[in-house]
Amino acid sequence: MRVEWAGSGPELLVTIDRGGRTGLRAQLEEQLRMAIRTGRLAGGEPLPSSRELARTLGLSRGLVQDCYAQLQAEGYLTSRPGAATRVAATAVNRPAAPRPEPAAPAAVRHPVADFRHGVPDLGLAPREAWAWAVREVCRTAPNAAFDYDDAVGRRRLREVLASYLARVRAVAATPDDLIVCAGMQQALSLVVTALAGEGIGALAYEDPGSGAAVTELAAAAGLAAVPVPVDDDGLDVAALRRSGARAVLVTPAHQWPTGVVLTGSRRRELIAWARDCRGLIIEDDYDAEFRYDRDPVGSLQGLAPDCVVSLGTVSKSLTPALRLGWIVAPGRLHEALARGKRLADRGSPGLDQLALALLIESGRYDRHLRRARAEYAARRETLVAATARHAPHLRLTGLAAGFHAILHLPPGAAEDRIIEQAGRRGVGLYGMAPLHHRAANPPPRLILGFGNTPRRAIEAGLATVADLLR
Amino acid sequence: MRVEWAGSGPELLVTIDRGGRTGLRAQLEEQLRMAIRTGRLAGGEPLPSSRELARTLGLSRGLVQDCYAQLQAEGYLTSRPGAATRVAATAVNRPAAPRPEPAAPAAVRHPVADFRHGVPDLGLAPREAWAWAVREVCRTAPNAAFDYDDAVGRRRLREVLASYLARVRAVAATPDDLIVCAGMQQALSLVVTALAGEGIGALAYEDPGSGAAVTELAAAAGLAAVPVPVDDDGLDVAALRRSGARAVLVTPAHQWPTGVVLTGSRRRELIAWARDCRGLIIEDDYDAEFRYDRDPVGSLQGLAPDCVVSLGTVSKSLTPALRLGWIVAPGRLHEALARGKRLADRGSPGLDQLALALLIESGRYDRHLRRARAEYAARRETLVAATARHAPHLRLTGLAAGFHAILHLPPGAAEDRIIEQAGRRGVGLYGMAPLHHRAANPPPRLILGFGNTPRRAIEAGLATVADLLR
Numbered sequence: 001m002r003v004e005w006a007g008s009g010p011e012l013l014v015t016i017d018r019g020g021r022t023g024l025r026a027q028l029e030e031q032l033r034m035a036i037r038t039g040r041l042a043g044g045e046p047l048p049s050s051r052e053l054a055r056t057l058g059l060s061r062g063l064v065q066d067c068y069a070q071l072q073a074e075g076y077l078t079s080r081p082g083a084a085t086r087v088a089a090t091a092v093n094r095p096a097a098p099r100p101e102p103a104a105p106a107a108v109r110h111p112v113a114d115f116r117h118g119v120p121d122l123g124l125a126p127r128e129a130w131a132w133a134v135r136e137v138c139r140t141a142p143n144a145a146f147d148y149d150d151a152v153g154r155r156r157l158r159e160v161l162a163s164y165l166a167r168v169r170a171v172a173a174t175p176d177d178l179i180v181c182a183g184m185q186q187a188l189s190l191v192v193t194a195l196a197g198e199g200i201g202a203l204a205y206e207d208p209g210s211g212a213a214v215t216e217l218a219a220a221a222g223l224a225a226v227p228v229p230v231d232d233d234g235l236d237v238a239a240l241r242r243s244g245a246r247a248v249l250v251t252p253a254h255q256w257p258t259g260v261v262l263t264g265s266r267r268r269e270l271i272a273w274a275r276d277c278r279g280l281i282i283e284d285d286y287d288a289e290f291r292y293d294r295d296p297v298g299s300l301q302g303l304a305p306d307c308v309v310s311l312g313t314v315s316k317s318l319t320p321a322l323r324l325g326w327i328v329a330p331g332r333l334h335e336a337l338a339r340g341k342r343l344a345d346r347g348s349p350g351l352d353q354l355a356l357a358l359l360i361e362s363g364r365y366d367r368h369l370r371r372a373r374a375e376y377a378a379r380r381e382t383l384v385a386a387t388a389r390h391a392p393h394l395r396l397t398g399l400a401a402g403f404h405a406i407l408h409l410p411p412g413a414a415e416d417r418i419i420e421q422a423g424r425r426g427v428g429l430y431g432m433a434p435l436h437h438r439a440a441n442p443p444p445r446l447i448l449g450f451g452n453t454p455r456r457a458i459e460a461g462l463a464t465v466a467d468l469l470r
Numbered sequence: 471m472r473v474e475w476a477g478s479g480p481e482l483l484v485t486i487d488r489g490g491r492t493g494l495r496a497q498l499e500e501q502l503r504m505a506i507r508t509g510r511l512a513g514g515e516p517l518p519s520s521r522e523l524a525r526t527l528g529l530s531r532g533l534v535q536d537c538y539a540q541l542q543a544e545g546y547l548t549s550r551p552g553a554a555t556r557v558a559a560t561a562v563n564r565p566a567a568p569r570p571e572p573a574a575p576a577a578v579r580h581p582v583a584d585f586r587h588g589v590p591d592l593g594l595a596p597r598e599a600w601a602w603a604v605r606e607v608c609r610t611a612p613n614a615a616f617d618y619d620d621a622v623g624r625r626r627l628r629e630v631l632a633s634y635l636a637r638v639r640a641v642a643a644t645p646d647d648l649i650v651c652a653g654m655q656q657a658l659s660l661v662v663t664a665l666a667g668e669g670i671g672a673l674a675y676e677d678p679g680s681g682a683a684v685t686e687l688a689a690a691a692g693l694a695a696v697p698v699p700v701d702d703d704g705l706d707v708a709a710l711r712r713s714g715a716r717a718v719l720v721t722p723a724h725q726w727p728t729g730v731v732l733t734g735s736r737r738r739e740l741i742a743w744a745r746d747c748r749g750l751i752i753e754d755d756y757d758a759e760f761r762y763d764r765d766p767v768g769s770l771q772g773l774a775p776d777c778v779v780s781l782g783t784v785s786k787s788l789t790p791a792l793r794l795g796w797i798v799a800p801g802r803l804h805e806a807l808a809r810g811k812r813l814a815d816r817g818s819p820g821l822d823q824l825a826l827a828l829l830i831e832s833g834r835y836d837r838h839l840r841r842a843r844a845e846y847a848a849r850r851e852t853l854v855a856a857t858a859r860h861a862p863h864l865r866l867t868g869l870a871a872g873f874h875a876i877l878h879l880p881p882g883a884a885e886d887r888i889i890e891q892a893g894r895r896g897v898g899l900y901g902m903a904p905l906h907h908r909a910a911n912p913p914p915r916l917i918l919g920f921g922n923t924p925r926r927a928i929e930a931g932l933a934t935v936a937d938l939l940r
Binding site: 033077143148216268303322 | 605738820
């Protein structure tokens with residue numbers, strides 16, 4: 001139905017659907033709101049009287065009056081005694097600036113094989129176990145579990161994690177040393193903020209490594225980020241000493257990306273460094289659950305709880321979609337970290353925390369890890385065998401733990417070109433060059449992630465790589 | 471079994487349990503680690519040879535060698551060719567500083583009634599609906615749902631929220647305008663950081679209001695926080711203009727704590743202010759789901775999407791334990807907010823996001839709200855009736871929405887003293903004085919939260935208050 005306004009403005013099309021699920025008043029209100037927002041009803045424009053509009057639309061006058069009152073309370077309309085209700089001047093001709101279309105995501109498809117790293121087997125995600133744990137929590141938790149809680153995390157989960165980490169990672173921690181957080185990213189973000197509060201001005205990181213991400217995060221907290229080289233024994237502690245930094249981020253269990261395990265003597269040197277400068281070692285214990293040939297190397301934290309902050313996550317062991325992780329920190333950082341977490345988000349989701357605690361306590365977490373470990377071990381063997389078959393002249397290193405390995409290309413091979421050519425053949429490859437920060441001309445190497453790469457794809461992918469190198 | 475070390479150190483008690491679930495080597499390793507950590511084995515101390523220890527404990531020599539090698543790799547032991555394996559000097563006599571016992575939480579119990587505010591009825595928490603939604607997500611979501619995702623949130627949830635907020639709150643937003651985050655706290659934290667990035671140096675807040683929390687959060691981002699008074703029409707916009715701040719945090723739907731609804735003309739003034747100074751209005755839409763006498767007043771954001779940031783959460787509508795909320799922001803802030811969220815935690819939990827989307831889509835969210843609204847409405851009536859019965863001379867205001875009201879005490883009554891006396895009688899009361907920032911001598915008022923206060927408790931609590939005022 002077309003409504004002629006009393007003023008000089010255009011007609012307005014109002015459609016009232018009497019059989020619809022939405023109430024008559026809500027329909028009228030919504031259409032007037034939209035007309036005002038989009039500028040079809042201009043600011044200052046007088047509206048028909050409620051009597052007139054009610055008659056035109058076949059509605060009760062009270063309904064139209066209610067509708068006008070509502071829009072007036074919301075600021076869309078104005079009225080003065082004795083004058084017509086008008087469209088408010090504020091509301092008009094200011095449509096939100098159109099958002100530019102987001103750039104199409106780099107939807108690269110790799111139908112043959114994708115050696116993307118840093119992601120576990122998504123097909124193994126613990127669907128049933130997680131649904132079970134959440135249901136149990138919802139069924140049995142006391143009402144208080146649905147309230148806010150201490151920002152550092154649910155007591156129950158911190159207890160379970162402290163004992164689990166002691167058993168599996170030789171971590172030395174009480175529940176009070178633990179802060180539950182949203183995965184590795186938040187763990188690092190809270191830690192760098194706490195470092196800044198300690199007066200630490202620079203954070204060293206491993207080169208090659210996650211320098212770009214670390215630099216961005218450190219800068220947000222006002223810290224400089226300093227690369228320190230990694231050799232076959234892990235981080236070069238002498239170079240760290242020379243850097244002058246008083247904090248360092250390391251991946252001792254399985255250096256990212258080289259896969260080197262930090263040796264026992266380097267561990268001791270590193271701790272001596274931290275004690276000398278009253279510095280802090282931040283241990284990213286990201287891959288420790290998956291070690292194949294022998295037992296995992298215990299955490300650095302257990303050796304020196306006074307100067308090591310250990311960070312863990314379930315992103316690799318369960319799924320990144322849970323966004324749960326933890327920080328084990330020396331006492332001197334605890335207050336700053338707890339405050340940081342409170343300011344950041346007032347604590348991680350309580351139900352998820354209780355579900356994770358239950359998953360670990362019930363043995364389902366370990367069972368899931370065993371299953372995943374067996375699968376990754378099989379893929380690792382496939383990778384080794386496929387390399388031996390298709391490219392026996394190439395070295396494969398960094399296989400002690402985790403789910404990626406380094407394939408050393410022949411000297412002079414062009415990392416970039418091979419990645420690009422493989423992409424055209426449906427094989428997703430990722431090079432190591434972008435993870436170097438100082439090396440002018442690093443040797444050509446590929447990081448072959450096999451966490452989410454099926455065995456058949458590994459085989460086919462290696463064949464393609466070998467073919468391209470021919 | 472007691473093991474005599476080759477060196478001068480004390481004996482060490484090693485217990486090997488052959489029937490236990492833990493492997494023999496793990497048992498030995500763990501006991502050596504603990505002995506070293508606790509200083510029972512001192513740094514530099516030589517260990518017995520693997521042959522000797524194996525004989526003493528009745529274990530195979532290979533097992534003891536493996537154990538030594540593991541502890542060496544972890545940095546607990548050192549060995550040099552031709553010399554005895556020794557305890558590393560680093561690992562010793564440096565037990566973590568004992569953490570002071572945390573102060574006992576203020577475990578105030580209020581057996582008669584607790585008028586704590588800001589928390590919904592925990593007994594109404596949607597236990598079954600949430601467990602159902604998580605199970606459905608785990609059962610049906612594609613594998614990709616278990617991967618990392620865009621930090622601004624799952625597309626599905628942003629679509630569902632955009633349409634839900636348009637319907638229920640008259641919010642004008644596309645899914646691209648939404649950022650999913652961890653409740654109101656993270657929403658505010660991300661917004662103040664983005665404001666700082668825009669060169670905005672001061673954030674105004676309502677007085678009385680959440681000034682203490684806002685000031686702490688603003689300071690963390692380098693912003694000053696400026697109180698602006700609230701009167702019976704809501705925020706005093708003329709005072710805001712004089713303050714010079716270019717951003718303001720407001721609670722238009724139900725001012726916290728007075729309960730005043732921001733009038734239509736104040737809404738327009740506020741928007742005019744923002745456009746004049748190219749400032750931003752941050753709308754905390756915290757109580758909007760619960761309005762009793764009439765339809766909720768639409769969001770301020772819908773009226774001026776170009777200068778209003780609207781923040782929402784499920785903490786009141788479902789439970790604070792989910793830690794899920796959202797930001798609807800104008801385009802100019804979007805990039806900074808998305809980057810902030812990525813740096814903060816790389817996105818909120820994906821499974822929870824999908825479960826919330828499903829809850830809304832399936833109609834269970836609305837059904838839950840209807841049930842909760844009916845319960846709160848009944849309590850509100852109980853509160854009004856109990857006040858009329860026990861303290862008819864006292865005014866009760868701010869009842870238009872939400873689940874708290876303001877009880878105006880007689881002039882000259884001592885807010886503090888009454889709260890303390892009520893506490894001793896098992897009634898938890900909370901005063902308004904701490905929420906005032908400039909008023910030297912605010913009138914005595916109580917904030918009576920009834921979100922998590924049963925009807926019977928409301929009745930008994932009011933009787934106590936009346937008795938204390940007698």
